[in-house]
Amino acid sequence: MKWTKAVITSPPSGTELIIGLLLDLGIYGIEIIDPFERQKHLAETSQYWDYVDDSLLSSTSSNLADIVFHLGTDTESMNTLRLVCNQLENISNQFPDIFTTKSTLSHEVVSDSDWLHEWKKYFHPIKIGKVLIVPEWDINTYENDVIFRIDPGSAFGTGQHATTMLCVKALEENLRANDSVLDIGCGSGILSIISLLLGARFALGCDIDPAAVEVTRKNLLLNTADPSLLDVYVGDILTSSELQKIVSQFKYNIITANIVADVIINLASLIPPLLSDNGLFITSGIIDERLPNVKDNLLKNGFTIIDETAHEGWCCLVATHG
Secondary structure: OEEEEEEEEEOHHHHHHHHHHHHHOOOOOOEEEOHHHHHHHHHHOHHHOOOOOHHHHOOOOOOOEEEEEEEOOOHHHHHHHHHHHHHHHHHHHHOOOOOOOOOEEEEEEEEOOOHHHHHHHHOOOEEEOOEEEEEOOOOOOOOOOEEEEEOOOOOOOOOOOHHHHHHHHHHHHHOOOOOEEEEEOOOOOHHHHHHHHOOOOEEEEEEOOHHHHHHHHHHHHOOOOOHHHEEEEEOOOOOOHHHHHHHOOOOEEEEEEEOOHHHHHHHOOOOHHHEEEEEEEEEEEEEHHHHHHHHHHHHHOOEEEEEEEEEOOEEEEEEEEO
């Protein structure tokens, strides 16, 4: 199927008027691309972000916003597009103080792709040591020691990020058969499930997002690990006394936390009572700039850092306590 993709380029001050015009004409599914609003939002919320790609913060040479919408290619859609063009010229003339630069309308015919599945051709198996992360639709036979199958359609981690790779490598190097594992911020369950595939006797995962817990359970069923060996709970381990009570029923040989620096710092005092003798804390999600803060806090809480690795500007620490 073919669609008409229309783009109105306008001064940012005129976007609200244009959106009102489009809605009045029954046009919905409108996308606004305003680089200055994006930069403003990131600047105002910078204290809540550990990492923002530099390209998102860089200045833009354009002082205009784009308003994107789609119509069909039939006669009625073309008539609507002409009406939009006429109305756009009318409001530009009516509000010259707002439309200091003339708004323009461009359009092109685009093909209707199967966007729900188009991205799959770009996801390939990921090899991390002896672990191979394979998308669930891949029916090829692989000879790796450990095959971890995943539904990469979720937004909770696919194994491609540097921090996940660092944590998986640390698990490979440190996990022993029959170890118990606590995975804090389990996301899609990558670390929990791979731990079982590497020989852990039991794993417990938790995440503040209920959707993440459901994704973890789905991914568990895609793999050969015994589902009864992984328990998953919803909650914030920093604030939920109920979750803390559940988690503290056990001592863990390995605790993983692939989150962000500020959360890891807050976890530092909570982890030691949960570790078994000679237990290990494997943690990542730490950008280079925050590494000194995390290391200092772990040391203040009685940890000894026994390994430190880095990849693509991200760091992973392996620490023991006592």
